[in-house]
Amino acid sequence: MALAVSCRDLYKRYDAKKKKPVDALNGLNLEIEVGECFGLLGPNGAGKTTTVEILEGMLKETSGYVEVLGRQWNGKDDDAIRQRLGISLQETRLNEKLTVRETATLFRSFYREGREPDEVIAMVALEEKADAWVGKLSGGQKQRLAVACALAGDPELLCLDEPTTGLDPQSRRELWDIIREQKSRSRTTLLTTHYMDEAQRLCDRVAVVDHGKVIALGSPSELIHQLGGEHIIEFALAESNGQTSADAFTSLPAVSTARFENDGYCLTVTEPHVALPALINKLESDQLSLARITTRHVSLEDVFVTLTGRHLAAEELDDTL
Ligand SMILES: Nc1ncnc2c1ncn2[C@@H]1O[C@H](COP(=O)(O)OP(=O)(O)OP(=O)(O)O)[C@@H](O)[C@H]1O
Ligand SMILES: [Mg+2]
Structure with missing residues (x-):
């Protein structure tokens, strides 16, 4: 079994001057197999974004072991990992003064191999906006552009942090198709979401994270059976x-x-x-x-409530999707 992601005993403490430090990760363990669509679920502040950003090499762990696509973020292998990684952040910060096509072209330039700008723009159905300024896009359109940028390098590991939050049902379904396509080519996707039914539909396995630890792990149906x-x-x-x-x-x-x-x-x-x-x-x-x-x-939401006594506070999706 080849692993796309492996992390053990991951700790992350955010230190701030004059403020109490925040222990965002408290010994988190995770193994994601190549070709899996893996979901990280958990309430606000659980540590999902912190985990994803450490895996993406954007944030340094306080302690623990992290391996991504068989390599570690050690300075020497960083570019080799980045070439095989596609990232869409929870909060997108794209340059508002570029057009959609210029943005996709910029991201394509980061990779030695990948998909052409017009191809990724079409994948997220932004063709009509190809010449529009990023600053003039709606929130959902910006998010779709961020996903297009994540696809620019035709990544082996696609990391999407809440990619569907705020998307309309049609765009959400299109994004699911992108994730399914990734899976059909035996590529790995790591997804964070608050939508339990989305995780149930897309993910081979999910980890429920709470207070910086994995509190449940398995396929959606395994977790549901455990109830x-x-x-x-x-x-x-x-x-x-x-x-x-x-x-x-x-x-x-x-x-x-x-x-x-x-x-x-x-x-x-x-x-x-x-x-x-x-x-x-x-x-x-x-x-x-x-x-x-x-x-x-029973839904994954019930699993979460049973484990934590709290709801994830996400609206349910329309069953017709
Ligand atoms: N830069 C930072 N400085 C200090 N504390 C931080 C920082 N970033 C995150 N935290 C804290 O770390 C904890 C985990 O945050 P994180 O963003 O990883 O949660 P999350 O699971 O992604 O939540 P959400 O569902 O709201 O996106 C929270 O308590 C948060 O306040
Ligand atoms: Mg987050």
């Missing part, structure tokens, strides 16, 4: 019923976990056809009445 059930029953009790502890529902047949959040309960269940009648019976015998009830499939 102990593939279905969720969500329900709320009528207000007149008062508060019932979520623990009261964990002993029901086919229920693996139960939690209370916002104004309702969320049960992870293995067999909805067993759990649902049992739940209805219990509510009846306890003289509790329902305000609403729905069932759905």
Whole structure:
């Protein structure tokens, strides 16, 4: 198994004058195989961008071991890594005084081999804007241009830090196609995203990062299976019923976990056809009445909430995408 990325025991401390240092990474371990689409998931401040920027050679780790495409950022191999790497940063800082084509041409010039400027512009559907100033592009268009620049060197490892945040559904789908194409050519993609369903659709494996550490690792379906059930029953009790502890529902047949959040309960269940009648019976015998009830499939969002007790606070994508 060839590795595109390997890092062990990665620590990063941001020191600031007169301020408490921030320990952004606290012993993070990661191995990404060549040809994988790998997702880094986690809430704001988890350490995703810090990790990606260390892998990209833009930031120096405080301690730990980092290997990218079989080499280390040691000064000697830096250019060799850069030639095989495509990067799109979370916050794009492109020169506003260049046109789209000039920007793509500039990035192409950084690489000995790669894709022609018009080709990458077409890949992100910016042909109509090829002669427009970068400063006149919309936020989503700038982001797409940043991805085009990341593709300029036809990279073996494509690192995209939240590439789809703020994109319209059509542009998001086009970006997914770019990532899938990368995968079809056995090239590696490292992606950070807050969209759980995006990770589920695209990623072979994901690492859930929290407080600078990987707290869960596996394929989306493996992580979902670890929850102990593939279905969720969500329900709320009528207000007149008062508060019932979520623990009261964990002993029901086919229920693996139960939690209370916002104004309702969320049960992870293995067999909805067993759990649902049992739940209805219990509510009846306890003289509790329902305000609403729905069932759905478990998502990576549920995995995250179960692991951390917090939501990732991302809007769900339209199922029709
Ligand atoms: N230059 C910096 N100086 C000081 N602290 C920093 C710096 N950059 C990041 N941090 C801190 O490091 C932690 C990790 O930040 P990072 O940007 O890696 O998170 P993230 O997972 O990418 O979050 P987001 O989802 O918001 O993009 C945060 O607490 C952040 O405030
Ligand atoms: Mg980030």
